Structures are given as C-alpha cells and as structure tokens.
Amino acid sequence: MTDAAVPERCRPRARRLFGLGLGVLVLSVLLGGLSVLRLRRGPRAAAGDLEMPGLSAPVEIVRDSLGIPQIWAASVEDAFFAQGLVHASDRLWQMEQLRRVARGELSEVYGETALDSDRFLRTLGMARAAERAVRELCAECRRRIDAYAAGVNAAVARWQGPLPPEFVVLRIEPSTWTAADVLAIEKIMAWDLADYDIGLLLADAQRRGGQALLDTLLPRYPADGATILEDAPSAPARAAVRVSAGAPEVPSSPLDERVLASGRVPELARALLDGASALRGSNSWVVAGARTRSGKPLLANDMHLNLSVPALWYLVGLHAPGLDVVGMSIPGSPGVVAGHSGAVAWGFTNAMVDDADFFIERPDPTDPNRYLTPGGSEPFQDHTEEIRVRGSDRPIPLRVRATRHGPVMSDVEARAGQDLLALRWAGHDPSPSAEAIFAMNTARTAAEFVRALEGFHDPHQNVVFADTAGTIGYWMAGRIPLRRSGRPPLLPVPGWTDDNEWVGDLPFDQHPHVLDPARGFIVTANNLPAHGPVSALISDGHFEGSYRARRITELLDTAYALDAPAVARMQMDLVSLFARAHQHSAADAYRQAGEVARADSLGAWDGSMAADRREPLLLYTWLEVVRFRVARELYGGAPGYFPMSVLDRMLAAGRVSPATTTSAVKEALANAGASRWGEAHPLHLDHPLQGVRVVGKTLGFGHEPIPIGGDGYTVNLADHSGRFPPFIVRHGPSQRHVVDLGDLDGAGGFILPGGESGFPRGPHAFDQLPAWLSGGLVPLPMRRERAEARGASRTRLVPG
Known part of the structure; x- marks a missing residue:
C-alpha cells in the first residue's frame, strides 16, 4: 500500500x-558464438x-x-x-x-x-x-x-x-x-x-x-x-x-x-x-x-x-x-x-x-538572462552540456542554468514566459x-x-x-x-x-x-x-x-x-497495527453490505498479514477502493495525490461517509481475484532488462514472482502498489x-x-x-x- x-x-x-528496441540484440549474442549458459552464470571465481x-x-x-x-x-x-x-x-x-x-x-x-x-x-x-x-x-x-x-x-x-x-x-x-x-x-x-x-x-x-x-x-x-x-x-x-x-x-x-x-x-x-x-x-x-x-x-x-x-x-x-x-x-x-x-x-x-527546498525564481522582465533577488537582478550561472544518444552521430546540447539556490529544475521542460523552480539541496554541497x-x-x-x-x-x-x-x-x-x-x-x-x-x-x-x-x-x-x-x-x-x-x-x-x-x-x-486500527471499520462496512461471514472474519482477526490469510485481502481491496473514491470526492471527480496516511487519519476520525465505505465493498470483492493474501501480494524482484523481448527470458534476468505476507506497516515490511490485486510488492x-x-x-x-x-x-x-x-x-x-x-x-x- x-x-x-x-x-x-x-x-x-x-x-x-x-x-524498447533491444530484443533483437540477442541475435548478435547468439550468432557471435557466445555461450548463453556462460553469460547467465558468469566466469568462474x-x-x-x-x-x-x-x-x-x-x-x-x-x-x-x-x-x-x-x-x-x-x-x-x-x-x-x-x-x-x-x-x-x-x-x-x-x-x-x-x-x-x-x-x-x-x-x-x-x-x-x-x-x-x-x-x-x-x-x-x-x-x-x-x-x-x-x-x-x-x-x-x-x-x-x-x-x-x-x-x-x-x-x-x-x-x-x-x-x-x-x-x-x-x-x-x-x-x-x-x-x-x-x-x-x-x-x-x-x-x-x-x-x-x-x-x-x-x-x-x-x-x-x-x-x-x-x-x-x-x-x-x-x-x-x-x-x-x-x-x-x-x-x-x-x-x-x-x-x-x-x-x-x-x-x-x-x-x-x-x-x-x-x-x-x-x-x-x-x-x-x-x-x-x-x-x-x-x-x-x-x-x-x-x-x-x-x-x-x-x-x-x-x-x-x-x-x-x-x-x-x-x-x-x-x-x-x-x-x-x-x-x-x-x-x-x-x-x-x-x-x-x-x-x-x-x-x-x-x-x-x-534537506531540499524549491524556490520560485522570477526572471528579470528586462533581461531573460537574469533573475530577481532582494538586491536586484543577478545573472544565471549558465553552462552547456552535451548528451550523447545511441543511434545518433550528433550529441544533444543541454543548457543548464542555476540561481543562488541551485539548478533550475524547470528547465528540464522549458516553458517560456513563466516563473522557474530552482532546487536547494544539501547534497549539492x-x-x-x-x-x-x-x-x-x-x-x-x-x-x-x-x-x-x-x-x-x-x-x-x-x-x-x-x-x-x-x-x-x-x-x-x-x-x-x-x-x-x-x-x-x-x-x-x-x-x-x-x-x-x-x-x-x-x-x-x-x-x-x-x-x-x-x-x-x-x-x-x-x-x-x-x-x-x-x-x-x-x-x-x-x-x-x-x-x-x-x-x-x-x-x-x-x-x-x-x-x-x-x-x-x-x-x-x-502483525500489522495499521490493520488492527481499521479492521473494525472494514468489518462494519462488510456487514452493512450484507457480507456477514466476511465481516465476522475481519472482526475476529488478530491483524496477522501472513500469506495464507484471507483477511488482509478483504481489508486492502476495500481500503484501496475507499482511497480512490475519497480522492475523487476531494478533487472534484478527478484523481489526485492522496496518500494512505491521510485516509488512515480520516478513517480514525470518522471523516469518511458510511455510504462511501459500504458501497466500496461490492467493488472490492469484484476485484479481489484471489483467495489468500500471498496470491494477491507477490514479491517482484525485477531486473532492468527483464522485459526485453527474448533477451530477458533467455538470459534469466529477474526472478519469478513470490507470494509473501506483510504490508507497509509490519515489522517485516512488504509495501505494495496497485489499486486492485495483484498488489505488487517491490519495497x-x-x-x-x-x-x-x-x-x-x-x-x-x-x-x-x-x-x-x-x-x-x-x-x-x-x-x-x-x-x-x-x-x-x-x-x-x-x-x-x-x-x-x-x-x-x-x-x-x-x-x-
């Protein structure tokens, strides 16, 4: 979550x-006479x-x-x-x-x-x-x-x-x-x-x-x-x-x-x-x-x-x-x-x-090469770098500007005639x-x-x-x-x-x-x-x-x-204390929706996020639907930033309407797609080249998904992403x-x-x-x- x-x-x-565009390169590997097994396993120590x-x-x-x-x-x-x-x-x-x-x-x-x-x-x-x-x-x-x-x-x-x-x-x-x-x-x-x-x-x-x-x-x-x-x-x-x-x-x-x-x-x-x-x-x-x-x-x-x-x-x-x-x-x-x-x-x-602050910088209206400070305008620190691009003979020039606060990050997407964002970050020192x-x-x-x-x-x-x-x-x-x-x-x-x-x-x-x-x-x-x-x-x-x-x-x-x-x-x-904090709200919602057996299961649960448990799946499919719906309510029908930590607060304070929590049950059950938490909560250990056509599978990049327990609040943390199962664990x-x-x-x-x-x-x-x-x-x-x-x-x- x-x-x-x-x-x-x-x-x-x-x-x-x-x-993109890399899959065919495996042919050069194979035609070059290299052993795929040797590439996969590496040299002997x-x-x-x-x-x-x-x-x-x-x-x-x-x-x-x-x-x-x-x-x-x-x-x-x-x-x-x-x-x-x-x-x-x-x-x-x-x-x-x-x-x-x-x-x-x-x-x-x-x-x-x-x-x-x-x-x-x-x-x-x-x-x-x-x-x-x-x-x-x-x-x-x-x-x-x-x-x-x-x-x-x-x-x-x-x-x-x-x-x-x-x-x-x-x-x-x-x-x-x-x-x-x-x-x-x-x-x-x-x-x-x-x-x-x-x-x-x-x-x-x-x-x-x-x-x-x-x-x-x-x-x-x-x-x-x-x-x-x-x-x-x-x-x-x-x-x-x-x-x-x-x-x-x-x-x-x-x-x-x-x-x-x-x-x-x-x-x-x-x-x-x-x-x-x-x-x-x-x-x-x-x-x-x-x-x-x-x-x-x-x-x-x-x-x-x-x-x-x-x-x-x-x-x-x-x-x-x-x-x-x-x-x-x-x-x-x-x-x-x-x-x-x-x-x-x-x-x-x-x-x-x-240790990182964004500063809104205002260009000098009389000189685009300068920006405003309390003491008047100052020139941007300015240099050009060249980015070499595969498949191109010509490097791409990049103009990098900085103010007294740090690099102008808004230059990454140049948009003329607007204020700028400069980054003050301790890591620059x-x-x-x-x-x-x-x-x-x-x-x-x-x-x-x-x-x-x-x-x-x-x-x-x-x-x-x-x-x-x-x-x-x-x-x-x-x-x-x-x-x-x-x-x-x-x-x-x-x-x-x-x-x-x-x-x-x-x-x-x-x-x-x-x-x-x-x-x-x-x-x-x-x-x-x-x-x-x-x-x-x-x-x-x-x-x-x-x-x-x-x-x-x-x-x-x-x-x-x-x-x-x-x-x-x-x-x-x-054991997830977050789950314990919200299991009864979830149980009430399931009960109001007519899912009495599931409500009883949630109410009697000890908060264990073990892979073989059903209750974590009931809780999180419901929570993610509620989160999505509350976010849309707050943003006037559109999606927007709404972290689980805010929903946590709102549920604890009773600030989410019963209509929202109860109506979420039907959608949650329709999208559960599994019977146990581990099935819906797989660990993905991915390699950057895992998705390359032919190459990823041939050379064995990455690892098969592994069903695991936990959530973002257990000591044995297994934080997931996704609105519906499978909730992919990569953290x-x-x-x-x-x-x-x-x-x-x-x-x-x-x-x-x-x-x-x-x-x-x-x-x-x-x-x-x-x-x-x-x-x-x-x-x-x-x-x-x-x-x-x-x-x-x-x-x-x-x-x-």
Missing part, C-alpha cells in the same frame, strides 16, 4: 522503457595467485559457500583495492548503471528513450556535486578512494571471457572508475525522491482544491505516536533562528500549473532513482545487556528500499592493520556502510530530514561523509563512533549503535539545514526574498540523541524523534507513522534474556542484520534478498533468497580462523 498519488504512476511502463599492479603487499581473499568475500591485507589501501576488485568482479553492470544514473549518461545506452531522464539528471547535477566533493577530500581519504577505484579498473583490465550479459546485450564497454564516481554514488544514496515530490504534489493540491484540500493533506504526526526518544530527555534547540510553533506556514495563493508541471521527474529517472535513493522506511533497534542472554547489547537493522536484481548491498569483510569490519557495502564505494567493527555495531534508518564512513569502520568505542558520525552529512540517518563495553545509543546523523523562517517549507517558496534562506546547520550536539536510556532499548522506524522544537527544525512533518515503531516496542517491552535468534524472529513479525528489507556484542562470531549474522553475484543465473545470484524469505541469517565471522573454516575458495593477490 503505497503512499503514491491516486491513480498510481505507471511504474511498469517506466521499467519497460529499458527494453579466480583461485590461486593473481598479479595485480598497484598493490604494496599480498592480499588474501577467502570466499565462503555463498561467495561472500573476506579480505586480509597489509594496509588499508590494499584492502580497499581488493574490495574494488571483488565489487567489480561480481557487480560490474550494477556499478555501471549507478554511474550512468549519477552522470546522466543513459541515452548512450538506451537511446532517445532515456533523453528526458538524462536532461533531468544532468540538470540535477549529482556528477558536478561529486566532482566538487573530490576536491575537498582529505589526503588519506583520497588515497583510499583512489585505491578502491584502481581495484575496480584492475578487475576490468584482467577480465577473461565475456563481460556481464548486460554489457554484451547492450554492446557497450565498462567505464573507467574514478574517485568522482565513488562520491556520485553517495549522492544517489542521499537523494530522497519523495522529499522532492511532496512539495510539488501539495502545491498542485492547493491549486486544484484550495486551502481546504491542502489542510486535509498536510502531514500531522499523531499526538500519541511513538517517538524515538520515548521516556528519554532530548537536547534543547539552541539554534540561532526562531523555531516556528504550530503547523508549517503555507502560501495563501496557489502556484501556476505550468510551474508545477515543469518540475516533474521523468519516469525512467524515477524508476532508477527509486532503486537506490534514500531509505524511506527502515527498522533498527538496540537492546541493552541487562535485557539479553549474553549480558551484552543486541542490535538489529533492516533497511527498506525498492527490491530489485541484483540486490543493492554486497556483504564483505575487510581486515588490515587498524581496520576490522564486516557488513553491508555498496558496489562502487569502499568501506562498510552498516555492520560491526568487532567492537562497535551500528544500523541505519532514514531520519526523514527535509561537499560532504565529508566518505571520511566519516572510514572512521566509523575503525571505531573501537561508542564515543569514537559518535565522533565519526559528526562528519556523516548525507544521507541523513537515525543511527543506533552499541559497543562491547555495553553502551547503547542513538544519534541523528546528517546535516540539518536551518532556515531563516524557522522551519522547512511545505511548498515552493519565493526566491526573490531572503525569508526562507538557509542560515546554517543545527549543531551536532543538538541533534536528537540518547545514550543508555533507562528503559533499556531504543527503537527507530522513521518515526518522530521527539515532540518539541527540534523536530520542527528537522522536517516539515513527513515522518512515517508510528505503527512499526509501536509494534517493535510491544515486542521488546516484556522481553528479557533476548538472544540473536529471538531478535531475528522479531524482524519477521507479520521491503534490502538487507537484515543482527549483532550480538557478546558473541560476534557465533550469533547473529547478515542476509540479502538475492545474493552476491550480479550474473543472472550464477550460483550466487539468489542463494541467499531462501534464508531472507524465512528469516535466516548468514554468519560473517570476524576472526580469521572462523572465516577460513567457512572458506570455499581462496585467491591471493600479489603485487605485479
């Missing part, structure tokens, strides 16, 4: 755009000694039976070189795709189909921001990133046999990896598509339905909703700006429709950014040793992203003097993003920080986040870890952590911009005044945080940090509801003598990990919804999926003897 607009955007169409120029000393790589590498090196730089090599060996196409997304170079591969997306991505300027960030790197950080990039390029240089099948099918060569490419991936992760969308969607609602409709849609966190700092004191806001009280201010006059339309995100760019941008839903919790069997803290984390093939994350262990860390890494970037260092464990959830990741990877105490977090500017994260000494903690990491107006704006704001300018950042010691709370655990699930002024500085109100946080808290409240298996079972919990736990600080090598572990390999039918493409579906975890031992005991293959890199 997505919070997207009604009707939902055409995501399947965006995915199909990849396939190298074994023995491999000469590698650029190393200072030999490096040992031990892979377990799932292909997960553990790397032992004589220096940190050599360890990162080897990490670049294994990333490229297993995920080269994924890295190439991410690089092209950041740089806006999709048209070179996909042709004119991708041209609008490249215009958007070039205008957004992630690659330009990454180039600027490279110049700000400290010397040590630059050496480490360069070593990683050298490892990527070494893997390509010594590649034997056909490249990954995507390169062969698309007939392209891998790009040379650079430090800027590493930092560009950081920018993709920092990008929050929902934050970009919401202001424009609300502005459109105000234009179409006036202030009354806008007031209905404004985000409101429940007064009794669970907060992260429950029962814990929070740092006072001492920022040098006024903190506005009450609801965020909104402009009284609606914006022009053309201005709003010009800021749209092209569908292909949307689909690609959805797959790797900031985590809109995640769970993490940490439990003090007083509540655990081992007497040491337990930490759990599952980060929610769009699920695809291959998985976003890559499991790895890195070991060198001063560096011992295991956990999740991102192909294309060195280090471990979340995991443990043998002394400190940590996990992330999205902090929901509003240089960030020491890469350096912070390295420091987090080497932290030996909670205090060292917190010092490392201070440099972690983006993406904004709620970070839970624990150390072997027994400390548990939470700190909101990331740069939190302060506005002169006192809080983030909900809608686009005038750029010709200084009323909404960014005037600094909230000091790190004033970020929401807590150490060793009295209740003995900390829960974060994208919910409000705390009621009070600091939260008003962080966001315009778009925190997730507290259903997941409340359920995790319920499970922990009475739990003692916890161990890693018990915590892993909590991660798989399928859920992109990984899970559980760390017992009392038994780092023998308890807990990690898991991905797929595997380490990006080759579509390689032995490690989906070998972790069964455990991910059932709640299993894979050990990632820190001690070498344990890792060696699990080793299935060994490779030794020697200086060349």
